[in-house]
Amino acid sequence: MAAIVIAILVFIYYTIGSRSYQLFTQDHVSLTTFFTSKDWENSYGTLVLTVGSLLLVAFGLILAVPLSLGAALFITEVAPPWMGRFLRSVVELFLGIPSVIFGLVGLLVVVPFVANIINSIAGNPYFTTGNGIFAAAIVVAFMVLPTITTISVDSLVAIPRELREGSLALGATRWQTMTKTLLPAATPGILTGVILGAARILGETIAVGLVIGGSPRVFPIDFIHGKLFIGSTSVMTTQIFHDFADATGSDLDAIWALSFLLIVISGLLVFASRALVSRRVYR
Amino acid sequence: MAVTSIARSQPLQARARTVANRRARARVYDKIATGTLWGIAGFITLSFLFVVLYTLLQGLPHISWQFLTSGDFNTGIGLQIFNTFYLLFLSLLFMVPVGVGAAIYIVEYARNERFLRVLRFATETLTSTPTLIVGFFGFIVFSTYVYPIISIGPLHLHGLGLGFTRISGALTLAVLNVPWMLRTAEDALRAVPRGVREASLAMGATKWQSTIRVVLPAAIPGLVTSILIVAGRVIGETAALIYTTGATSSASNIFNPALNVPGETLAYHAYVLFAEPTQNSENLRLGTALVLIVLVLLFNVGARIIGAALNRHFSGKQA
Incomplete structure (x- = not known):
């Protein structure tokens, strides 16, 4: 039974991986083109999509990490026990909400909200529709917040009492204790949560697909139209998802190659998080 | 200075x-x-x-008896509700034996540290693999026949060719959620106090007897919790189903347990209504989202309530 789980994983990597190399052998697409060209539709360059995914991960984490750490510190250090338990339940229920619900709230609330703000700054009601990396980052930030929070709570709880008491006895305030003692002690655990959060953002398809707009031609770092991060664009998952339905021949090979790149990156992220776990001092 | x-x-x-x-x-x-x-x-x-409230309030005006029971996708989501529960049932059928079996092995039997490390890495990688890719895996292995999965010389191992059907969808969901089942079942088994095992072994039971007759029954409330948590994930899944379970089918398939018909679930249906709007989708999409979030919350809150009851039970405190 346990071996089945390992077999499934190997099998997934094998089925996707064994198809991905055809793009470079049969279809004669060079690796350089694959990684550096911005033209996905004609020459299978993935730069727009990989940069889009990286930006999405980066922005999502910038929004999610402070909130998650704040929530984790609140739950373990500040809140009265019943309230900590309550917030923990809220965070865990948040984890259960399906991505399609996040997508619809993103589509109906976040996208118009972003459009309103940007358009009123730009003084042009038709400047942007609100789709793009920025709106998607807000949505995925809420999706990974529970992941990062629960793992951070676990690693904060694992810190022995003596560390807290020692710091407070030396005259440190509660905030000084948190920033100078507890957070450094919990860092490996927190980083594990952040990395797993990054993997989740990278792999999210449905919610991102509903808010990002979906144009594979627009480089997300586009200064020309002044639409930095707010133009309709596409990331790895949404493009794979969109193109797969009617892809054949070399188009399909390109999708396998991109899919394999995606799971290799996500596998590496998990590997990094495992490496950090072994560095944890307090468990 | x-x-x-x-x-x-x-x-x-x-x-x-x-x-x-x-x-x-x-x-x-x-x-x-x-x-x-x-x-x-x-x-x-x-x-x-x-x-939660946004989804509920937006969806409420669209809810009616006809909407909830009609099998015709132009007027209601009865078929999708049926499919959701049916696929959930089918996927649990595959997933629970493997997940719980693996958890029993890990908690009760496994002694090989290296194998456990590999297994833990595998579960973690699998839970972090984009669900879309697991959907592709399901597409190649369960839905289609055309792609040879493994070719060794003249030998080609093909996919099962089950088509875009309920069974393909259920198998894909099982593959996707087996690591979650394993992880939560492991927690449930670990929650059974040591003393229970030791008492059973001290009475002369073999390891297998005490696992099956003592540890497993004691872990049942925990296992129910873990199944409910996984069920919440299963019914919310969309990306893995789009290329495996197929789109809408005839209204007559409501309450028809056939495995070889398309089995579009609520989450999938909601996504399609939002992503590819038609004239009618305005009226249906928010109601579908409401039913989905209510079901997911019911499963998750149910899991918490049972989990809390279990905690009281084992800690011996009376409520």
Whole structure:
């Protein structure tokens, strides 16, 4: 039974991986083109999509990490026990909400909200529709917040009492204790949560697909139209998802190659998080 | 350097004053930080309430008896509700034996540290693999026949060719959620106190007898919790189903347990209604989202309630 789980994983990597190399052998697409060209539709360059995914991960984490750490510190250090338990339940229920619900709230609330703000700054009601990396980052930030929070709570709880008491006895305030003692002690655990959060953002398809707009031609770092991060664009998952339905021949090979790149990156992220776990001092 | 020497040369009183100032400032920072943390906690709670209440309030006007029971996708989601529960049932049928079996092995039997490390890495990688890719895997292995999965010389191992059907969808969901089942079942088994096992072994039961007759029954409330948590994930899944379980089918398939017909679930249906709007989708999509979020919350809240009851049961406290 346990071996089945390992077999499934190997099998997934094998089925996707064994198809991905055809793009470079049969279809004669060079690796350089694959990684550096911005033209996905004609020459299978993935730069727009990989940069889009990286930006999405980066922005999502910038929004999610402070909130998650704040929530984790609140739950373990500040809140009265019943309230900590309550917030923990809220965070865990948040984890259960399906991505399609996040997508619809993103589509109906976040996208118009972003459009309103940007358009009123730009003084042009038709400047942007609100789709793009920025709106998607807000949505995925809420999706990974529970992941990062629960793992951070676990690693904060694992810190022995003596560390807290020692710091407070030396005259440190509660905030000084948190920033100078507890957070450094919990860092490996927190980083594990952040990395797993990054993997989740990278792999999210449905919610991102509903808010990002979906144009594979627009480089997300586009200064020309002044639409930095707010133009309709596409990331790895949404493009794979969109193109797969009617892809054949070399188009399909390109999708396998991109899919394999995606799971290799996500596998590496998990590997990094495992490496950090072994560095944890307090468990 | 100059600053320190000036500070050193200050009279004692002045130095005491700077220390006091610094303490006062630290206390102010502490107050600000505490306030901010309260703010973050409030913000997260409010945004959760917003997501749930927004979905509920937007969807409520669209809910009617006909909407909930009609099998015709132009007027209702009865078929999708049926499919959701049917696929959930089917996927649990595959997933529970493997997940719980593996968990029993890990908790009760496994001694090989290296194998456990590999297994833990595998589960973690599998839970972090994009569900879309697991969907492709299901597409190649379960849905289609055309792609040879493994070719060794003239030998080709093909996919099962089950088509875009309920069974393909259920098998894909099982593959996707087996690591979650394993992880939550492992927690449930570990929650059974050591003493229970030791008592059984001391009475002369074999390892297998005590696992099946003592540990497993004691873990049942925990296992129910873990199944409910996984069920919440299963019914919310979309990306893995789009290329495996197929789109809408005839209304007559409601309450028809056939495995070889398309089995579009609620989450999948909601996604299609939002992503590819038609004339009718405006009326249907928010109602579909409402039913989905209600079901997911029921499963998750149910899991928490049973989990809490279990905790009381094992800790011996009366409510």
